[in-house]
Amino acid sequence: MTGWxxxxxxxxxxxxxxxxxxxxxxxxxxxxxxxxxxxxVSDLLRASIVIGILAVGAMxxxxxxxxxxxxxxxxxxxxxxxxxxxxxIWPDAPWPLIFAVSVAFGAFLGAFxxxxxxxxxLPTLIVTLGTLSIFRGFLLTFxxxxxxxxxxxxxxxxxxxxxxxxxxxxxxxxxxxxxxLALVFVIVLTWFILKKTMLGRxxxxxxxxxxxxxxxxxxxxxxxFFVYVYVGALAGLAGIIHGSVGRMADPFSLVxxxxxxxxxxxxxxxRLIGGYGTLTGTLxxxxxxxxxxxxxxxxxxxxxxxxVTIGILILLxxxxxxxxxxxxAARAG
Amino acid sequence: MSSDHDxxxxxxxxxxxxxxxxxxxxxxxxxxxxxxxxxxxxENGSGKSTLIKIISGVEPATEGTVRIAGxxxxxxxxxxxxxxxxxxxxxxxxxxxxxxxxxxxxxxxxLSTHERFFKSRATREIARKALDRIxxxxxxxxxxxxxxxxxxxxxxxxxxxxxxxQLIIMDEPTTALTEKEVRRLQGIIRMLKDEGVAVIFxxxxxxxxxxxxxxxxxxxxxxKVAEGPATDFDTQSLTYHMTGRxxxxxxxxxxxxxxxxxxxxxxxxxxxxxxxxxxxxxxxxVLGITGLLGSGRTSVAKALFGLVAPDAGSIxxxxxxxxxxxxxxxSMARIGYVPEDRLTEGLFLSQSILRNVAIGRLxxxxxxGFLNMAGLVDEASDxxxxxxxxxxxxxxPVQSLSGGNQQRVxxxxxxxxxxxxxxxxxxSVGVDVGSKADIHDIIRDLASQGIGxxxxxxxxxxxxxxxxxxxxxxxxxxxDELDGRSVTExxxxxxxxx
Numbered sequence: 001m002t003g004w005x006x007x008x009x010x011x012x013x014x015x016x017x018x019x020x021x022x023x024x025x026x027x028x029x030x031x032x033x034x035x036x037x038x039x040x041v042s043d044l045l046r047a048s049i050v051i052g053i054l055a056v057g058a059m060x061x062x063x064x065x066x067x068x069x070x071x072x073x074x075x076x077x078x079x080x081x082x083x084x085x086x087x088x089i090w091p092d093a094p095w096p097l098i099f100a101v102s103v104a105f106g107a108f109l110g111a112f113x114x115x116x117x118x119x120x121x122l123p124t125l126i127v128t129l130g131t132l133s134i135f136r137g138f139l140l141t142f143x144x145x146x147x148x149x150x151x152x153x154x155x156x157x158x159x160x161x162x163x164x165x166x167x168x169x170x171x172x173x174x175x176x177x178x179x180x181l182a183l184v185f186v187i188v189l190t191w192f193i194l195k196k197t198m199l200g201r202x203x204x205x206x207x208x209x210x211x212x213x214x215x216x217x218x219x220x221x222x223x224x225f226f227v228y229v230y231v232g233a234l235a236g237l238a239g240i241i242h243g244s245v246g247r248m249a250d251p252f253s254l255v256x257x258x259x260x261x262x263x264x265x266x267x268x269x270x271r272l273i274g275g276y277g278t279l280t281g282t283l284x285x286x287x288x289x290x291x292x293x294x295x296x297x298x299x300x301x302x303x304x305x306x307x308v309t310i311g312i313l314i315l316l317x318x319x320x321x322x323x324x325x326x327x328x329a330a331r332a333g
Numbered sequence: 334m335s336s337d338h339d340x341x342x343x344x345x346x347x348x349x350x351x352x353x354x355x356x357x358x359x360x361x362x363x364x365x366x367x368x369x370x371x372x373x374x375x376e377n378g379s380g381k382s383t384l385i386k387i388i389s390g391v392e393p394a395t396e397g398t399v400r401i402a403g404x405x406x407x408x409x410x411x412x413x414x415x416x417x418x419x420x421x422x423x424x425x426x427x428x429x430x431x432x433x434x435x436x437x438x439x440x441x442x443x444l445s446t447h448e449r450f451f452k453s454r455a456t457r458e459i460a461r462k463a464l465d466r467i468x469x470x471x472x473x474x475x476x477x478x479x480x481x482x483x484x485x486x487x488x489x490x491x492x493x494x495x496x497x498x499q500l501i502i503m504d505e506p507t508t509a510l511t512e513k514e515v516r517r518l519q520g521i522i523r524m525l526k527d528e529g530v531a532v533i534f535x536x537x538x539x540x541x542x543x544x545x546x547x548x549x550x551x552x553x554x555x556x557k558v559a560e561g562p563a564t565d566f567d568t569q570s571l572t573y574h575m576t577g578r579x580x581x582x583x584x585x586x587x588x589x590x591x592x593x594x595x596x597x598x599x600x601x602x603x604x605x606x607x608x609x610x611x612x613x614x615x616x617x618x619v620l621g622i623t624g625l626l627g628s629g630r631t632s633v634a635k636a637l638f639g640l641v642a643p644d645a646g647s648i649x650x651x652x653x654x655x656x657x658x659x660x661x662x663x664s665m666a667r668i669g670y671v672p673e674d675r676l677t678e679g680l681f682l683s684q685s686i687l688r689n690v691a692i693g694r695l696x697x698x699x700x701x702g703f704l705n706m707a708g709l710v711d712e713a714s715d716x717x718x719x720x721x722x723x724x725x726x727x728x729x730p731v732q733s734l735s736g737g738n739q740q741r742v743x744x745x746x747x748x749x750x751x752x753x754x755x756x757x758x759x760x761s762v763g764v765d766v767g768s769k770a771d772i773h774d775i776i777r778d779l780a781s782q783g784i785g786x787x788x789x790x791x792x793x794x795x796x797x798x799x800x801x802x803x804x805x806x807x808x809x810x811x812x813d814e815l816d817g818r819s820v821t822e823x824x825x826x827x828x829x830x831x
Contacts, residue, residue: 198443201432201451205440208429215427216441216492217412275431 013269013321017284020313024291028298034170035298042174048290049245050254051261052183052283053238056190057231058258059265059282063194064227065207065274066124069258070113073135074232075239076254078105081143082240083249086152095154095244102240103233109135110232111225118224132255139251148249155244179241186234191279193230203227207274263310264289267317288313341400342367342499342531343388343419348397350383350555357383359555360397365500370522370532372542372563375552376575376767381535384552385502388533389421390414402499416445418499422506426489430478435460437477438491445496463491466528467521481626483514490521500531507541511625511791512826519545540568540794551575568794576767585619585777585817588801592616595785596668596754598637601646601657606632607809610646614754614785619776621796621817622789624806625829631673633806634758634789638670639663650754669747671740673759673789682732686722686742687713689731693746716745720775737761737768744775755779758789773798791829793822805829 009015028035054071061068082102086093109131116127158178165175194200202223206213213220243249266272267288268281292309296302301309343365350358358380365371375381386392387399390409399406401417428437438460443451457473464471469487471480477488486506493501507515522532522545534542543549549566551559551574559566559574566574592615601610607629614620624630635641637648642658649655655666663670680689690713698709714727720741722734731742740760747755760776761769776799780786788799796803800817805828813828 196451198448198451201436201440204432205429208431209427212427212429215411215423217415217444218440275429 012281013267013317014278014281014284016317016320017267017269017281017288020317021284021288021291024288024295024299028295031300032298035295037168037170037172038166039168039172039174040295042176044287044290044294045176045180046245047294048286049177049179049183050238050242051257051264051290052286053186053234053241054257054261055264055268055282055286056186056279057234057238058261059268059270059277059279060190060194060203060227061124061231062262062265062270062272063207063275063277064203064224065210066117066224066227067262067272068113068124068128068228068231069262070109070128070132070135071231071235072254072256072258072261073132073139074106074109074235075242076251077109077135077139077143077239078102078236079239079243079254080139080148080249080251081105082236083148083151083155083243084143087148087150091152093152093154095152095158098152098155099237099240103236106236106239107229107233110229110235113232114225114228117228118221132258136255143251145251147251149247151243151247151249155240156247159244159247177245179245182237182241186237187279187283194279199223199226204275207276209275260289260293260310263314267314269321339403340366342402344400344403345384345387345394346398346400348384348387348394348399350380350387350392351395357555358387358394358552361552361555361557363550363557365531365533367499367531368526368529369548370526370534370542370546372534372536372546372549373552374536374549374571374575379552379575380555381552383555385421385504385533385535388414388500389419389502415441415496418497419502420493420496420498420500421502422486422489422493422504424505426485428477428485428488428492430476432477433474434471434477434480434488435473437488438463438495441492442495459495460491463495466494467491467524469521483510483517486510486518487521494525494530498530500533501525502533502535504535506534507536512793512829513625515541543567543571553577572767572770585780585799585801587818588615588618592618595651597649599647599649601633601636601643601648603632603636603641603643605809606641607636607643607806610636610811612804612811614787616783616785617780618802619780619786619788619800619817621800621803622787622806623791623793623796623803623825623829625791628806629809630789630791630806631758632809634670634673634756634787637663637754637756637787638668640670664750667751667753669750669752669755671743671747671755671757671760673762680731680739680743683730685728686717686731686734687727689742690716690745690749693750697750712749713745716749717742720745720748721771735764735768737764737772740764740768740772741775744772748779752784754785754787756787756789759792760788760790761792761795769795793825793829796825797822 025036054075057071058068079102082098082105085101086098113127113131116122117124161178163176163178163180167173194203202213202218205218206220206223210220239254242254264285265277265282268285270277270281289310293306296306296309341364343363345361345363347360347362348358349356349360361384363384373381373384383392387394390411390413393409399409401419435457439456442459460473467490471484471487477485490501506518510518525532534546536542543563543566546563549561549563550557551571553575594613595616596614599611602608610633612620622630622633632641636643639658639660639662647654648657650666650668653666656662687710691709694709694712695704698705717727722738722741722745731739734742761772764772773795776786776788788796790796797817803815803817803820804811805813805815815825
């Protein structure tokens, strides 16, 4: 059709999801002109940061041919433990150090997943279901089950840092926090790994065919191990950002969000069989899920319908391309 | 002879391989010269895969010496072997369906140079060069999953070339290819040989690779039983060496005069895959349907058993109409269907042999909602015996059987239901020569008992050995009807490809 569009542009999930988002925005703006303002956009962006970082990790796992449901438990574990640790030994520590420790905790827990999956060859869903329970149970039993609102001061300072803030003419306040930069950083880093390193290409290759990957000499075990450690680290980062921005270390938060995150990733075109998934798609999927969770009310759909809507979107968003592919295959055969 | 050994790229001497007491290879000598194509023939279990595993470094030899490119290799693993230029193209090609053609070709090369970063331009460069070497044009950015089988194979060949292959080992290179594609492959092989690249074919389908091979080596029960220039062999003598017995393929005896029409197919049409398919099938007749990949033969086969719903047309069996697009109705009308890809469509691989046969007869052995297990088992074992399924234990999973025996299990399941019409899609895909002849025997035998059989295949000798009549399809239509007892293989091949 046009030269600059990729050949499969019209059949991609990304296009479909972007279309749905655009459609939603149009309808929302028509029914409430106040919808499409910088305030809404900044609210949605804020809500996307934690889910976005988690989704990038979940996407990586799907691409490698696995599935991880433990990342929310890792996130909350890393966030809560590092908060407790610093409150006990050094409450005045600078936030980058606290963040680094949380990331390290996350990577360490991810290494557990990686060990069982890569080196013992256990099924990914089973392993992460198990570790989800273990990490969560361990956290609540041995580290604590109290909400802490008295965070280390520097964490609170982090949450006050903003990239931009202001008041619209209508008098609505908006702000974009520093944390948005963390999401940008994660996206750029992951993009670089996936597109520009042999490690990243190996992750795609393993997702495409593990056996073929082994035969041409890809180090499957270490690649898989890396994936789970990296995802753990991202979860640690997402967790500590969640705690800082929310100004509360809540050991009961985040867990339960994992299916929404995976839903966002799947909506963006990643396939459960592995080998497929893009950052663009993932971010669009996150945007759609966040919009549905926060703004459904604007177009007159009651909030109780949120999960129904998300379910329908998943069925349509993944079902339509799958059905098309099946039709195409039937015609070719 | 000694000069042979001096110049050889691969030089194996007195190779013996034992697995836990079983001798898979018994003192085999094997050489491959640079630029030589060797056809390694043998039935399943003859030791040919073991020999390939030793050359490619997957398994060590128990005794004997391995030399690659003049160097003795007392210790070998797949990486060392690949670095020496030995590349194996497996039957499934081992490609990445989700990655581009360029990446598939260049990946192994980039791994071997310990590249850390992925460079798109260099990747395309590597792929471009490899494709140019064999003079093939494939879109570098296409995802491999979107390519037809023949192009996937070319990508696999290019990947081997990009990794500086000196020897390419091809496992069953022609099974999934049509005549035309085989001819193209032969051309590419000749080109590679001119460049000094050696090739080993490991194949069941022999005639096609014989043409481009210099040498033939036949293994049987782990021993080398024949070796010589390819010109000294033909399909008949190869079969003899492989099986140790003569397996003559006799054409089918005539259909009984006055045989009734068993099945009548009238203007079967499905938009985009086939159109206006009409034919009659008599009792005891074997009807062949052939055509290149994409000619619609497989869709027609499926439509006959209701797996594909046609837009128009009718099927009648013994005068009664059979609702189309409904496998259960087809099954009630006593039509049987053995799919081409029995691994994914036909058999429950991890279940026992017995269960695989019995599953088709659950209804006949049920009374008052309860299953008469003993009757079921008796009947199934009886059929396994009648079809001479070689299995140590009927409780063993089907996947433990050889291809030929798996196919017999699939047949046994249908035969136990006493079908009137049997549709066999690629009845001998992936089975070895000996079993193939046995399956053809079974087909002829069933026909003589009055079953109408439809064989869908692109294996021409198979059609000639079994069919009374052959319908040729192209672009979804029947373009020719031939008498299977008078047409020659060349003539048939010509009509297929023209």
